[in-house]
Amino acid sequence: MVIAELKLFISILLPLASILFILRGESRTIMTFLLFGLAAEVLSNCLGSYIFGFSGDSLFFSNNISPAVEEVLKGLPILFLVFAVKPKRQIIYEASIAVGIGFAVMENALIISQDVHSMSLGIAFLRGIGAGMMHAVCTLAVGYGMSFIYRKKRFFVPGTFLFLFMAMVYHSIFNTLVQSQYQPVGLCIPILTFIPLIIHIIKEYPNDACESI
């Protein structure tokens, strides 16, 4: 399982990584974070399968443990970016979405490759939209929160946890719904949250909010 995933990871990583030699500036940053997203998925799968050995209950694991592990691993590249580079807000947002999308690409590739013959085109489409947007929303929420708090040392640590917790609970809701008879509702939730979040962030670009305090 882990070896198969590593093969898939390398086959996706290497062509994408080769573009890094051509790209410059922000584009290179975004592509790098997309690759971090792919790596985060592989790591979370390895770590998840290790933890699953202790828990055993697959439903409890996918609803409670897996969202926590995945969100922490997706949050680490953003944390590094914010803490070490201290870039503009726009770059944090773009990098956050890139990590989420990279994670979703790897996850979808892995799930579909495991059962490519029995999966219909419709399911593949819904997975792409639903899971892709869910990971993007979760990481974007963490990135949005970090962009808000990173200049204020006094609430950087609690604030980071606050946004990670939000992402974890949101992820858990999605996982619970898609594994139940309410799967269509679960797939709609990311779309319903992605659009308002993006509209808010686009509106916010011109004025850096929360500068007064």
Next chain:
Amino acid sequence: MEYLSVISSAAAFLVSGLAFTYGALKLLKINTLAYFHFLIWGVACFMLLSLSACVNYLCNAAYEPYISIGSFGSLGVYIAFLCANSGVLDKIVDEKLPETRKYRYIALIVPVLALVAVTWLFSAYFKKGNTVSGIIMVALCIPMISSCYFNIKHLLLPADAMGILKATAGCNAMCLVFTLIEFLYMFAVSFDALVFANLFFFLRSVALLLLMIFSVKGAKKWLLQN
């Protein structure tokens, strides 16, 4: 009794969703004050928590409060309140003057009382064999009690020259009410009083709706006075 849990969590989600939408639309439009942003995120955490509880009740029969990942939503609410109060408001309104020392000491009484309650609750959970729930609950109580201390202190402190304490008095009061209802909810869960537990779960969302109403009023006052 499962249907009652579904109804109360769904109603709590709707009310907290209304509170979040109202707060986000009004507060993000009128000001850029970090204090109110943290309050909105606190409401968002509770909204997710109630949705998580509702979804879990609908999908898994074996859902237990304080043992699922939804408890992180509860923890998030108090972290948000703590960031808003200790991280933002306290730095502006409390200059740590010797005259205000007595208010700081009086405010300490509540965390001490809360610690006694938490110890009792943990022992009740431990006796029932729910040690994991008890540990999660104690972890939840750390930011809960800290935010409670700041809320009381800010309510007791004499009015400041900028009028910020007056503008945020309603918010502090509602944060306190929310915390008190959470304590009642914890007691109801430990006594297996499910009707009261569901009632308190729903009442927390009402407290958050009122918090958002007071926040909008407070933000307008804050901006007018400064």
